[in-house]
Amino acid sequence: MKTFSLLHVPMLDRRWRKLAFLFFPVSVLLVIAMAILRTGIDPDQAAEIIYLGWACGLTLLNLSKEKVEDEMIKTFRLQAFHTGFFWLMCGLVAVLAVNYYRYGSIHAEAVSAGMVLFLLNLYVWAAFEYQKWRSNEQNPS
Amino acid sequence: MKNSLKVERAKKDMTQQDLAERIQVSRQTVNSIEAGKYVPSTVLALKIAKVFDVGVEEIFQLEDGD
Numbered sequence: 001m002k003t004f005s006l007l008h009v010p011m012l013d014r015r016w017r018k019l020a021f022l023f024f025p026v027s028v029l030l031v032i033a034m035a036i037l038r039t040g041i042d043p044d045q046a047a048e049i050i051y052l053g054w055a056c057g058l059t060l061l062n063l064s065k066e067k068v069e070d071e072m073i074k075t076f077r078l079q080a081f082h083t084g085f086f087w088l089m090c091g092l093v094a095v096l097a098v099n100y101y102r103y104g105s106i107h108a109e110a111v112s113a114g115m116v117l118f119l120l121n122l123y124v125w126a127a128f129e130y131q132k133w134r135s136n137e138q139n140p141s
Numbered sequence: 142m143k144n145s146l147k148v149e150r151a152k153k154d155m156t157q158q159d160l161a162e163r164i165q166v167s168r169q170t171v172n173s174i175e176a177g178k179y180v181p182s183t184v185l186a187l188k189i190a191k192v193f194d195v196g197v198e199e200i201f202q203l204e205d206g207d
Contacts, residue, residue: 068167
């Protein structure tokens with residue numbers, strides 16, 4: 001069956017997963033190193049560096065192939081992106097509502113790009129792994 | 142949707158892994174279909190029926206509420 005080529009996103013090779021796992025400790029170590037070297041990094045900048053590092057790692061995990069790329073995995077992936085997007089929107093609305101309640105106006109600073117990228121990727125990854133875990137629960141064969 | 146995949150597999154003395162290799166999916170996918178956790182696409186259902194040399198409706202049947 002032919003698919004519209006513009007909509008087809010090639011998946012990354014599984015080797016990229018190794019690089020993805022490096023992003024998690026490296027971004028934390030980078031912030032610790034910057035604090036030790038007294039570079040004048042403030043907590044917001046530190047959080048943004050960690051958010052972006054973890055977002056990169058999770059993006060690579062979300063876009064890399066599974067061992068067997070069959071139709072069930074593709075269905076899970078589609079559902080995971082849908083679920084992830086839904087929870088991201090709920091979370092962002094909640095953050096903005098809480099900020100509006102506290103300060104009486106919408107603060108754009110309450111939501112950073114790094115935080116949005118991290119949360120979206122985290123929710124997608126979690127939804128995908130949850131579906132895989134559910135499908136792997138053994139039934140007597 | 143209920144299915145008699147496990148019965149058909151037993152008739153042919155076929156493991157989940159054997160079937161998975163024949164229809165080019167993972168063993169987990171076959172396991173999920175058998176358990177009713179995953180409903181296969183028309184293409185995959187036709188491939189499964191072809192392996193057992195029966196009609197799709199002999200393996201997959203609609204249930205009340207489907």
